[in-house]
Amino acid sequence: MVIEVDSAADPRIADYTRLRDTDLRKALESEQGLFLAEGEKVIRRALATGHPLRSLLTTRKWLPSFADLPADAPVYVVSDAVMENITGFQVHRGALASMGRLPLPAVQDLLGPARRVLVLEDLVDHGNVGAIFRCAAALGVDAVVLSPRCADPLYRRAVKVSMGAVFAIPYARMADWYGGLADLRRAGFQTLALTPDQNAPAIDKIPLADRVALLLGSEGDGLSSHWLAEADHGVSIPMSPNAMALGVDSLNVVAAAAIACHALLR
């Protein structure tokens, strides 16, 4: 159902407007149970994993790419100028889709057959969350568990940076931060807390159990002392002896996650 829309103020495209306002979008997306996927490949991955299409927003040039989409969802066609007016940026590969969220599993159900799990504590940057999901998919992680306050993997930037991996890797959100590691322990996971402390054993040297959960902390402060204490072992990524003198006391969380996931794949 193709519908021409000639103004950014048209209420039919309200799902897409004011994309630049992060706070507004967070509220809109979580309260209304929607999220936005950008670009044909990512949109198709979201559809293939069962997410219902609310509508598509595209330009005349890109319309033919989407001729085979479910016929019951409205396809709003706008000019390039209206598209940029709505979004405030060039839309990657000319299309945005508004899609419905699926219910998340409970942590204990998520863990079922998983052998390698990432646990993200309070990451605030959506790009980092998306990049970590991409690493997880590339490097054999089976599932991701989020702390209650961790940034949303379906926020637009996270979806984009993940290249759609947020649809491919199952994830769940803990109901409770303080006791959040109990489900992992009950399921027999070895819990490894990644720390910049260079006295902790190196992640590529520590013996791995059959089921391993790697805990990653937030961008500024790293893991909470509570989770560090709760974990079976602290593990580190060895840094160059010269790093401190260069003013660098840690890796960024995506780099650390990549090295750690690679080490878990051995």
Next chain:
Amino acid sequence: MVIEVDSAADPRIADYTRLRDTDLRKALESEQGLFLAEGEKVIRRALATGHPLRSLLTTRKWLPSFADLPADAPVYVVSDAVMENITGFQVHRGALASMGRLPLPAVQDLLGPARRVLVLEDLVDHGNVGAIFRCAAALGVDAVVLSPRCADPLYRRAVKVSMGAVFAIPYARMADWYGGLADLRRAGFQTLALTPDQNAPAIDKIPLADRVALLLGSEGDGLSSHWLAEADHGVSIPMSPNAMALGVDSLNVVAAAAIACHALLR
């Protein structure tokens, strides 16, 4: 020299205005030989590595942090509202410095004592360049060589994401892309081209020479076929056998750089 400025239009703070316009800033920064550093820690690292201070822009709240700066450079003090009007975003730790660039060394001079070098071909994203410099500093890389078209490490976002590592790791820019690897070969470097091709030997298994240069390609297309052919070996990061089925055919360049630098540190 503290100077109160009450309008974003004041010509004395022209170095800082229109920060949101990427194209304009690129031209301004490279033509006038300036760059911007954000936040006290990063500004101090830039000063400590000999970059001349043109001026500082801050708010009254943060002014005391900078009481010890070189007295000859103007310190412009603005209200929070003017600061946000100028920059369009919240400034990290309340200060921006406009600084002068230093001349870059020639590639052959840069290589002098280096044993581990990264070579970046045409990366376009300033955040990625900054994150790779941070990895390089943390993981024992001695120097970075940029292709002629690679994004500028002193662009504001690169400086910020690097946490100042762009001042700590020496770098140079090739004059010529086509023959750009010749200096490395002449200096006796083993050249390793990172490729998503899973048939290439794994980077953590390949025997390393005393001097190793790791080549990293651009975000979309990876390394050019010319550089892939010129390199001594292609090397890969093993991905999960399941990754393709999940729609992920590669790691992002920062994740790949992190894993590769970690492997070079062994």
